[in-house]
Amino acid sequence: MDIAVDPDEPAPVSEAPGPGAEEFRGAMAALPTSVSIVTTRDAGGVDHGFTAGSVVSASLEPPLVLVCLSRTAECHGAFASSPFFAVSVARYEHAELARRFAAKGTDKFAEGRFRRTESGLLTMEDARLLLECRVVGRHHVGDHDVFIGRVLRTRVGAGEALVFVDRGFTKTAPSTW
Ligand SMILES: Cc1cc2nc3c(=O)[nH]c(=O)nc-3n(C[C@H](O)[C@H](O)[C@H](O)COP(=O)(O)O)c2cc1C
Numbered sequence: 001m002d003i004a005v006d007p008d009e010p011a012p013v014s015e016a017p018g019p020g021a022e023e024f025r026g027a028m029a030a031l032p033t034s035v036s037i038v039t040t041r042d043a044g045g046v047d048h049g050f051t052a053g054s055v056v057s058a059s060l061e062p063p064l065v066l067v068c069l070s071r072t073a074e075c076h077g078a079f080a081s082s083p084f085f086a087v088s089v090a091r092y093e094h095a096e097l098a099r100r101f102a103a104k105g106t107d108k109f110a111e112g113r114f115r116r117t118e119s120g121l122l123t124m125e126d127a128r129l130l131l132e133c134r135v136v137g138r139h140h141v142g143d144h145d146v147f148i149g150r151v152l153r154t155r156v157g158a159g160e161a162l163v164f165v166d167r168g169f170t171k172t173a174p175s176t177w
Contacts, residue, residue, distance in 0.1 A: 032165035040082040048075040051102040063151040087131040088124035090162040092171035130155040
């Protein structure tokens, strides 16, 4: 069952107003995330990308991932009109690259080792993990859009994954599981 609730609708019963944007951003800084460079190419053949901490696995069969992109991002139009996106999960050595892809108005692909995929997207050659995806869903959620991608191909790399927590970069420790 789909439940669609407009997040701006007043709640039917009284509830706490919830945190403001700054408080929420500060609170979410305590949530460690992976760091990915998510890329696509527009109809004119121009490459676009942004740094994302919101990539998660959404379904195993079929294999689906999701990523959330702000509708105010300059690259939003390209992602909203492209049938494909790629997720290059960053290694610890990619912190500088991740900063560049999070900065507006930079030539994001100027440095770094990129490789073009069969679906025509630029991806990181030495990513910790690469996911090539076909868009199967786009949903407005608050001020972001959630993009759902069917995973067409995966490539697992080596090295320590880049982690973002407390507004800074760190890396994964050796597994103890
Ligand atoms: C570690 C990290 C994670 C981020 N995760 C996201 C994300 O999941 N979604 C998003 O819209 N922006 C995210 N951002 C911010 C975007 O990378 C940044 O606003 C980017 O410049 C947007 O693309 P634009 O240059 O095309 O506007 C993140 C930034 C950092 C540093």
